[in-house]
Amino acid sequence: MLGKLLSPLTTATSIGVTLRYLTAVAGSILAILGILGVLTPEQIEALKAQIEILTANLPALLAAIGALITAWVTFYAAITKSSSDKAAEVAKQVDAKVAADSMVVVKTPGDQPDIVVHPPK
Structure with a gap:
């Protein structure tokens, strides 16, 4: 079940690569916004309303979540989706x-x- 849910992130096709890197970029942006404190109080309140489990320490939590997502996607791609120049x-x-x-x-x-x-089915 989990394999099917993660298949768009694990495929070597262009859509898989694109999704992985877009996830890394989004995680980086969240981390930067949280670290720099760029989010306005209104944006923080809107995010709190959408994600009700977050506390008043939202910028620090967003920074941590963004950093974790970025690190995980980058590490995953480097370990599982890299190949040699000859193979490419x-x-x-x-x-x-x-x-x-x-x-x-x-x-x-x-x-x-x-x-x-063999060709894909």
Whole structure:
């Protein structure tokens, strides 16, 4: 269940990357606004009304939440979604030269098994 909910954030497609970085940017903005105390009292009250569990210490709480979101998304992307420059070049060549509904076979040197990538269903 959780895997399905997080799938837009975990996919290597452009939408997944975009969502991850937009989340990191939004978290950064919240952290900066909270740290600098840029939020007006009216904005704080509006946020309190929308998120009723927050206390009077809203700017500090927003800064902490924003920093945590930013750190988590950035760490997650760096650990799970990074690849080598060689892998990125192979992917770029495959995307440019092979139809999306075709199977791709990457020949490997020596006794290593070839890499077979089936088209998405």
